[in-house]
Every structure is written in C-alpha cells, then in structure tokens.
Amino acid sequence: MTAVEFINLLISALLLAGLYAAVAVGMTIIYGVMKIVNLAHAGFMMLGAYFNYELFEWLHLDPMAGALLSLPVFFVFGMGVHWLLVRWLPKSDQPTLSSLLLMFGFWLVLQNVGYLIWGNSDRAILTAHRRTLPLGPITIPTAGLVVFIAAVTCLAVLQFILHKSWFGRSVTALIQNPYAAQIVGVDHQKTSQLTFGLGTAFAGFAGALMAMLFSFNPDFGRPFLVRAFVIIVLGGLESVTGVAFGALILALIETFGILFIPAGYQPAISFGLLVVVLLVFPTGIAGLLKRKWRLA
Amino acid sequence: MPEVPEKLLLVENLEVRYGATQVLWGISFSVVKHAVTCIIGSNGAGKTTTLNAIAGVLPVKGGSIRLDGKPITALPSRERVKRHIALVPEGRQLWAGMSVEDNLLMGCYLPALRSRAHLNLSRVYDLFPRLKERRRQLAGTLSGGEQQMCAIGRGLMSEPQLLMLDEPSLGLAPILVEEIFGLIRDIARQGMTILLVGQNIHYTLQVSTYGYVMEVGKIALGGPSEMLLNHEHVRRAYLGIA
Numbered sequence: 001m002t003a004v005e006f007i008n009l010l011i012s013a014l015l016l017a018g019l020y021a022a023v024a025v026g027m028t029i030i031y032g033v034m035k036i037v038n039l040a041h042a043g044f045m046m047l048g049a050y051f052n053y054e055l056f057e058w059l060h061l062d063p064m065a066g067a068l069l070s071l072p073v074f075f076v077f078g079m080g081v082h083w084l085l086v087r088w089l090p091k092s093d094q095p096t097l098s099s100l101l102l103m104f105g106f107w108l109v110l111q112n113v114g115y116l117i118w119g120n121s122d123r124a125i126l127t128a129h130r131r132t133l134p135l136g137p138i139t140i141p142t143a144g145l146v147v148f149i150a151a152v153t154c155l156a157v158l159q160f161i162l163h164k165s166w167f168g169r170s171v172t173a174l175i176q177n178p179y180a181a182q183i184v185g186v187d188h189q190k191t192s193q194l195t196f197g198l199g200t201a202f203a204g205f206a207g208a209l210m211a212m213l214f215s216f217n218p219d220f221g222r223p224f225l226v227r228a229f230v231i232i233v234l235g236g237l238e239s240v241t242g243v244a245f246g247a248l249i250l251a252l253i254e255t256f257g258i259l260f261i262p263a264g265y266q267p268a269i270s271f272g273l274l275v276v277v278l279l280v281f282p283t284g285i286a287g288l289l290k291r292k293w294r295l296a
Numbered sequence: 297m298p299e300v301p302e303k304l305l306l307v308e309n310l311e312v313r314y315g316a317t318q319v320l321w322g323i324s325f326s327v328v329k330h331a332v333t334c335i336i337g338s339n340g341a342g343k344t345t346t347l348n349a350i351a352g353v354l355p356v357k358g359g360s361i362r363l364d365g366k367p368i369t370a371l372p373s374r375e376r377v378k379r380h381i382a383l384v385p386e387g388r389q390l391w392a393g394m395s396v397e398d399n400l401l402m403g404c405y406l407p408a409l410r411s412r413a414h415l416n417l418s419r420v421y422d423l424f425p426r427l428k429e430r431r432r433q434l435a436g437t438l439s440g441g442e443q444q445m446c447a448i449g450r451g452l453m454s455e456p457q458l459l460m461l462d463e464p465s466l467g468l469a470p471i472l473v474e475e476i477f478g479l480i481r482d483i484a485r486q487g488m489t490i491l492l493v494g495q496n497i498h499y500t501l502q503v504s505t506y507g508y509v510m511e512v513g514k515i516a517l518g519g520p521s522e523m524l525l526n527h528e529h530v531r532r533a534y535l536g537i538a
Binding site (some may be wrong): 045172 | 390
C-alpha cells in the first residue's frame, strides 16, 4: 500500500467516524438517562432520511438545510413519542424487557408506515454535491466532507450544552448518579423527555445526513444500529468524547479491514468487534479508564 | 417560664417498608430550630431510611412529616428541596465524572435558586477554600475528606433551612473526622438547623444539643445529648463503657 492510498483510507475512515458518532450519540444519551436501549433509533434515522428526501423533492431545499431543519422537527417528534409511549415505562436502573419490546415494536411500526408511504424501492437524493475535492493525489469526497463537518459541529454543540447548561448538567447528573440527582431536585421525567427529544433529533439528523451519501429504503438504519452498539460499548456512556472515540476506532477498523477481508464481509467486522469487546473487556475501554477515578 | 424551643421538623409515627420488610415502625421525633439534633444507633437501625424518607426519596407507608407546621409527607423530593430541606447523603454520592464546581452548582439546580448560584458558590468556597483550589478537578479524584466537604457544600448551595447529614465521618481518617465535625460545629454556630446521623457516637453526641437513640426501626430513647452521653444504656451499648 502506498502512502497516498493510506492517507486516502485514513481520510475516509475519519469522515465515516464523524457520521458514526452522530448516529451513536443520540442512543447513548437516551440509554444513559433512561436505561432504554432505543431500537427505534433506526426508525428515526429512516424517517430523517425520508424527511430530507421529501423536502428536496417537493421544495427543492438544499439537503444540508434539510438536515439542519430535521433537528428541531425531530426534537419535537421525540418529545411527543416520549409523552405518548416512553413515559409509561416502569422506571429502572437496568434496561428492562418492556422497554426493549416497546422500542422494538415502535421501530416495526415506523418501518411499516415507511413501506406504506414510500414502498420498498430504494430512494436517493441526487445533488451536485457528488464531486470530489482533489488535493494533488489525495481525493476528498465533497459530500462526505460536508456531512462530516455538520456532524462534528453538532457534536461540539451537544458537548457544549451538556457541560455548560443546567439541562446538560442535569443529564450528566442523571447518567452518573440518579439518586444524587433526585436529592438536588432534578425532575427525572422532564429531563428524560428533553433527552429523548434530543436523542431523536440526533437520530433524525444523522439519517438526514446519510441520505446525502447513501440510498435508502424503509429498512434504512438497521446496519447502523449494531454499529451504534459497538461504539457505545467501546466508548462508554459518560461523554460525547467517549462516543467520538468509539466511533473513530470502529471506522478505522472497518475501513482498513477491507484490505484484509472481502468487502461483503464488512458488516461482520462490527459484529465481531462487539463480541470481542464484550468478551475481553466487558466494561468497555471507557470502563477500564474509569476505574482510575471511581469513587471509593 | 422557660422558653419552649421552636420545632422546625416534626415527625410522627413514621412508617417505611421496603417491599415486605418493614424498616421503620412508627417513629416520632422533632428537630429544634437553630440547633443540632442527632440520631444515633447501630447499623441497620433505620437512620438512613429516616433521612431518605424526610428527603422524599423513599415512599412513606404511614405517619406524617411536618415542616414548620405544614405537612410535607406526600410531596415529591423536588418540592422538599424547594422548601429548603437538604440531604448530604451517606457515602457522599457525588458525580465522580463531573468537576467539583459542577457538583456544587447542581446544589442550585432548582430554577428558583439559579440566579443566586454564583453568590452561593463563593460562600461555599469561603467555607471550604480547598474546594476552590480544586474546583476544576473531577470530584472522583478528590480525597475522602474533600469529597465529604464537596457533598456538604452541595447541600449548602440549596440554601437549606434544614441540613441533614448522614454519616459525614464514615470512612475518614481520625484527623479528618475531627476536621469534619469542627466544620459541622462552625455551620451550626451560624444558626443552621441540622439533623445529624452518625455511628461515631461520641463525636455526634458532643456536637449536638438533642439526640435520639434508634434501635431496629424504633426510637428507643431521646433527650438532651448531654443526658444521653451519661445515660447508662447508651454508655454500655454504644460507648463500650460499663
């Protein structure tokens, strides 16, 4: 492998990592605050993709604007879903079967509504963004770069919100110690609803971004669910930084893995990684690091 | 006629159960304004449960809790923080991955308190200069004594009229135990109403004015701390003096 090939692969891994982080972060904060494994995340991503598609088809809106618009729309949608369904789940410190089934069932509903509306043929958003940015021998896909920048910017904004706002501190407090959060008066229900809205906003946003890169159908999002699990296991639930870190590792392994195994086996990489990580260090890499500053 | 001390908190026939296990069997006691009241007793007597019930973290099965004469038994914990009841829980319960300053700020989480967050923060820093030095550090990296200060600081951030301290000296080195009790004395001297729970019975009774002895979910004994310190039962069962 030449140096140029290596750099090109490195760049595509980096671009991929940004996208993966945007996918996983919504699941992470929802799991952290509510201990719900949100399987419907894939459904929200699918809706995000079609949302962007419809805006593009009917209003000829730039897909980048559509993706940004998906944030507030899906935030409200997520709050609605929480109000309608999620808040009735029993509270627990552990993921419960009922929450798993509810979110899985809701995903199936979303998927089938998708089939009803859009059928099962693949759609894509075709724009002028599909060029590459040549930098001598190194090429960067423009669409990929734009998506990467959008994803990373949103992650940075989220990081800022979590660290500098009262809402963000209450989210962190609930993730790290729900009992202590209750003692100082954090309203679990209200913070949960906002968090669910935020997580859904990120799912819709990630889906809308991906619609600029990939074709999609109502089953869209499924392969990214496993990847999100791997990223969460690798990076832990503590921070956006952890998610970015997990996303980077997965993207690097997936991208460079293609050199060694046939492309058709690529999805096996994330599955394999999940198994290996759970067997070798079940607390994740973040868990290993965390032991250093765990409270006595 | 001697002045009757004003009672801030009145607990009557309080009952709490965890599932099928009853932990509190109708306990009654009161906390006097601007004084330190303590509850002593051995492990599993129900002291922590009592504080959690007053903080509204645990559901109550029977009895009543009154603050300044008004019943708060049915209020959620958030409403009790609003009425300025603060709990410094057993084992500190800090957010290990948050900075010391963010831990303290969370004590002012309620919207009504937020405008005064920075004022309260500087007050807490005046009381605990060491926390100010370490304000950017993660709370999980603090020593045990500093963590306890941080937990007390968080409690003070919510401008309590009743400060409940659960085993503040647990797991600390003897020199730090002395320091923490010195701090509690300082806070009490400023007129704070404190409900103190402790296994360190000698110190706990010395720092308090009134005390209750709790045994298997009941109040066995109550009175001025000085009296308890010299009470035969307390001396034999808790202080190891025959």
